[in-house]
Amino acid sequence: MIPEAIGAVGLVMAAVVTGLFQRARRENDEAHGRSIEQIERIATTVEHIDEQVDEIAEWQVEHEKLHEGAG
Numbered sequence: 001m002i003p004e005a006i007g008a009v010g011l012v013m014a015a016v017v018t019g020l021f022q023r024a025r026r027e028n029d030e031a032h033g034r035s036i037e038q039i040e041r042i043a044t045t046v047e048h049i050d051e052q053v054d055e056i057a058e059w060q061v062e063h064e065k066l067h068e069g070a071g
Helices: 001-025 030-071
Strands: none
Touching: 001 030
């Protein structure tokens, strides 16, 4: 649930920022291009974090099973 929320928030934030920068594009194409590149980097980072959180959640479930079996 948390990883999906992180991913969703990141994508919504990227969409909002992209929408805001659409106006700036008319005024300054170069600045717009740099902004889009940064948003893509942020989206990639958010996806990577989402994957890591998924892996940690899976590890935690397995780790809890290990403790349950030892007790």
